[in-house]
Amino acid sequence: MLLSKKLLALREPRLYLSMERSYLALLKFIIVAFGAGLLARKVAMALVFFHDQRLRPFFLDLYHLLTIPAVVTIFLLIPIFWRDLRSLSQGPSVSAKEMNDPRVYFSAERTFLSWTRTALSSLALAFVLAKFDFFLRKFSLVLHQPIPLLHRLSGTNTLFIGFAVVLMVFGFWGLAATLNDIQRGECATHVWRYILFLLMLFLVGMGMLHLLLLLGR
Secondary structure, three states, X not given: OOOOOOOOXXXXXXXXXXXXXXXXXXXHHHHHHHHHHHHHHHHHHHOOOOOOOOOHHHHHHHHHHHHHHHHHHHHHHHHXXXXXXXXXXXXXXXXXXXXXXXXXXXXXXXXXXXXHHHHHHHHHHHHHHHHHHXXXXXXXXXXXXXXXXXXXXXXXXXXHHHHHHHHHHHHHHHHHHHHHHHHHOOOOOOHHHHHHHHHHHHHHHHHHHHHHHHHHO
């Protein structure tokens, strides 16, 4: 991702794959930051039962510090990704000989692994949030006290699980599309696949924003 310069106008598969890996690394950071922020919010909720008001403001501040920049970044990611994609799509395609370069296969494998790692990070956060939900609910039953705002956070693990499944689908789709391009000897733009990916990012960002609004009431 280049903020001050446009990418080289050339439809070369390794450029597309490298661009995907760069944005996936940033997306993985966004997922981890947002999930850690939600975990900090749940810790702040749990501290109410311990009557510990010293650490609670720290975790609330940590919640805002992690979640708000994550939501802003995911919305900024969409137009920048689209700009870089258009910059690549304006150039000519490389020759069939360059498409059969073994490095294209290796780059496709690395990109697929990037999709997999991003999906696993989302799945791991879903597991952590679900286990912490279980702990809070059991703790609430022991103390016979309801936990405020817990019902608003009950679906967060499902959000991250669904996101992980969609990321894996896009990973397999991208790998199959690249292998098909190699067989045809021409690099296609696959604009519709990227449009669906950006639409998914927009919907995920809206879901994150809606969750923050619910927690802020």
